[in-house]
Amino acid sequence: MYNEIKNFLQKELESIKEAGLYKAERIIATPQGAEISLTNGKTVLNFCSNNYLGLSSHPKIIEAAKNALDTHGYGMSSVRFICGTQDNHRTLEEKIARFFGMEDTILYAAAFDANGGVFEPLLTDEDALISDQLNHASIIDGIRLCKAQRFRYKHADMSDLEEQLKQAKNARFKMIVTDGVFSMDGDIAKLNEICDLAEKYDAMVMVDDSHASGFIGKTGRGTHEYHNVMNRVDLISSTLGKALGGAMGGFITAKQEIIDILRQRSRPYLFSNSLSPVIVGAALQVFNMLTETTELRDKLMWNTEYFKEKIQKLGFDIKPTQSAIVAIMLYDAKLSQDLASKLLEEGIYVTGFYYPVVPKGEARIRVQLSAAHEKDHIDKAVAAFEKIGKELGIIK
Ligand SMILES: *Cc1c(COP(=O)(O)O)cnc(C)c1O
Secondary structure, eight states: OHHHHHHHHHHHHHHHHHTTOOOOOOOBOSOSSSEEEBTTSOEEEEOSSSOTTSOTTOHHHHHHHHHHHHHHOSOOOSOHHHHOOOHHHHHHHHHHHHHHTOSEEEEESOHHHHHHHHSTTTOOTTSEEEEETTOOHHHHHHHHTSOSEEEEEOTTOHHHHHHHHHHTTTOSSEEEEEESBOTTTOOBOOHHHHHHHHHHHTOEEEEEOTTTTTTSSTTSOOHHHHTTOTTTOSEEEEESSSSSOSSOOEEEEEOHHHHHHHHHHOHHHHTSOOOOHHHHHHHHHHHHHHHHOOHHHHHHHHHHHHHHHHHHHTTOOBOOOSSSEEEEEEESHHHHHHHHHHHHHTTEEOEEEOTTSSOTTOEEEEEEOOTTOOHHHHHHHHHHHHHHHHHTTSOO
8 A cells, every 4th residue: 555655755755856845954963052063064153043042052041951850850741631730830831921921821842732722722613813814834723723713814914904803893702813023024013003903893812922932022021012012912822942942842821711721621732741841940940031131132132133234234135124033035046045055155054935935036044143143153144145145146
């Protein structure tokens, strides 16, 4: 039997390669950080990770992880409601709720699971979900698993959102859901305007702050802080796998009753393992550090502004961004790949994106800044962009 599907899969793989869409993985031989080595021995500066606060290999986080390993063990071998909850899991949930200004938190194995399991327990076919067209894949999948009526508004288009809210007016409960920071452009959702419309049309608001938690807003609480709507958002989903330590894990932090019902009915929570005590212990330390000082997010924001200013001065075209993501527009797919591979030869690791990851004719290189970058790292990256940009005729 396998022979038939084997041939079929081989053809599929060939066609992915022929379309130039085959994803090859570069292998890193060191811990994640600003400077990494690849298995070919080459040392490069990393400008394409979600290690926004430089915590992935931070000595204090490693120490906290080691301590948790000693005090709480390696694995839980259970889901939460059977015998998978330790004191630290609850402490972390409470700490996360306090940090983001919410009432309670529920942990998941990943933000993908959080988004996959959040809608179905809350909404039925009498209800409506109104979703930004560019929301993350995990939100789209979560919506598919839920029977609520679906409405999609054009990216960041508030008049279209209003139109969709009007269309949904007969639904019992309505929920607007949006990414906080959109990962391909780096733009921030207009959460203040979204909250105004939600009030006008009696809808809840959910934001996925995976690319924002820990550093967007003046104390790093996220896009609700950035837009001054900290008490007007009903649910936040986010990941521990980006700025907040970078290991893995996700959560929903929200109103009390929402968290309580998710603990009873959310399938990825009920039927999947508890987070490792090692991750929980390290995450506790992450939130302690971010509560004590905004030093890391301040450095990240400085780094981002510095890079943006230099790269624009060279004549590169960038997308408007308020986050730590800088999309350098090349428009042409091949050019984006050529630039990325020549930059790698110069020791700068960045990734080029093109259709279907971004719209046709909008190929780009996405640069992600980190608090782990020093000024010298950024200067080297800018110099490499200048050299290769001229070589390829992108800038003069
Ligand atoms: C990365 C990301 C996720 C998935 O997070 P994981 O914890 O890695 O599953 C979900 N939503 C958004 C917006 C993301 O950027």
